[in-house]
Amino acid sequence: MVASKGFYCLFLQLLLLSFVFDVANSQGLKVGFYRKTCPNAEAIVKKVVDQAMSVAPSLSGPLLRMHFHDCFVRGCEGSVLLNSSTQQAEKDAFPNLSLRGYQVIDRVKSALEKACPGVVSCSDILALVARDVVVAMKGPSWKVETGRRDGRVSNITEALTNLIPPTANITQLKSGFQQRGLSVKDLVVLSGGHTLGTSHCSSFSSRLYNFTGKGDTDPDLDPKYIAKLKNKCKQGDANSLVEMDPGSFKTFDESYYTLVGKRRGLFVSDAALLDDSETKAYVKLQATTHGSTFFEDFGVSMIKMGRIGVLTGSSGEIRKECALVN
Ligand code: HEM
Numbered sequence: 001m002v003a004s005k006g007f008y009c010l011f012l013q014l015l016l017l018s019f020v021f022d023v024a025n026s027q028g029l030k031v032g033f034y035r036k037t038c039p040n041a042e043a044i045v046k047k048v049v050d051q052a053m054s055v056a057p058s059l060s061g062p063l064l065r066m067h068f069h070d071c072f073v074r075g076c077e078g079s080v081l082l083n084s085s086t087q088q089a090e091k092d093a094f095p096n097l098s099l100r101g102y103q104v105i106d107r108v109k110s111a112l113e114k115a116c117p118g119v120v121s122c123s124d125i126l127a128l129v130a131r132d133v134v135v136a137m138k139g140p141s142w143k144v145e146t147g148r149r150d151g152r153v154s155n156i157t158e159a160l161t162n163l164i165p166p167t168a169n170i171t172q173l174k175s176g177f178q179q180r181g182l183s184v185k186d187l188v189v190l191s192g193g194h195t196l197g198t199s200h201c202s203s204f205s206s207r208l209y210n211f212t213g214k215g216d217t218d219p220d221l222d223p224k225y226i227a228k229l230k231n232k233c234k235q236g237d238a239n240s241l242v243e244m245d246p247g248s249f250k251t252f253d254e255s256y257y258t259l260v261g262k263r264r265g266l267f268v269s270d271a272a273l274l275d276d277s278e279t280k281a282y283v284k285l286q287a288t289t290h291g292s293t294f295f296e297d298f299g300v301s302m303i304k305m306g307r308i309g310v311l312t313g314s315s316g317e318i319r320k321e322c323a324l325v326n
Pocket of ligand 1 (some may be wrong): 056060061062064065068098164165166167168173190191192193194196197198199200201202203267
């Protein structure tokens, strides 16, 4: 009885301490990292993003994707933003050639440098912008942990080997996520990011014209949808853009799961979510319950993704310009 009372007191004291001191998580990130050093940081990011979204909402997709591509190569440390110098950078790797919106990141950075020079990292900017574009497209909000610092290395080969291709099967997808500490649930939840944005025909045209090298189509893609897609992507057309979630590609909603459930997911990697019992059950659940838990789940998984391989404390640096090391 006495021992359990002692334990209870200790627990209460620890709980109190965690409120008083704003304890950082194991990676050294915390919500409100800039509260004292740059109190308006998050408001400044949101203002620039909202302005950009009001004139160019189609940048919401690439800006969300940019945070994902940053985190999956070397961790969330801003390496995707660096320009090539003596060595070719991630930016120049094929999967990153379709990223857009770097000018929005630069605009956010210069507004932050004006308000609090040398304080807010480019990797944190990517995480905050990803949240703010989702909110601007009527999606969920979540509390972004901050305190990341920026890396000094960016290498094209690392992007080519670490970014998962759209042809990945479920085994490859699960292992790619697992290697970065993300679960099967995170995989199916974060794939829901494909509710926003567009894809080049080249990312899925083999499913329409030459799936196994014999001029055939992908049997996992709805034949009626194949006919529609063939109208938009003629054979050999790599560059036309197709809405990934037709009709609502500028709205963050759960309709991605309805599409995947109807065998209308654009990539092999989207269709693959029907090849595992856990991911399939999630797709069906969100499709039949109008996304009952998707919004909440997405925030949770984005926070987890934002923790991959971060640099904190005295590692890395706070870049002055996001495309250049200091
Ligand atoms: C699971 C593995 C994933 C694969 C294989 C994959 C692959 C792709 C590909 C090939 C494109 C089209 C690029 C183009 O042709 O322009 C794309 C677009 C996109 N992806 Fe993913 N993706 C994955 C996961 C994610 C995640 C985790 C997110 C974010 C949470 C995300 C967000 C997006 C967005 C928003 C777009 C649209 C970009 C735009 O509008 O330009 N993807 N993805």
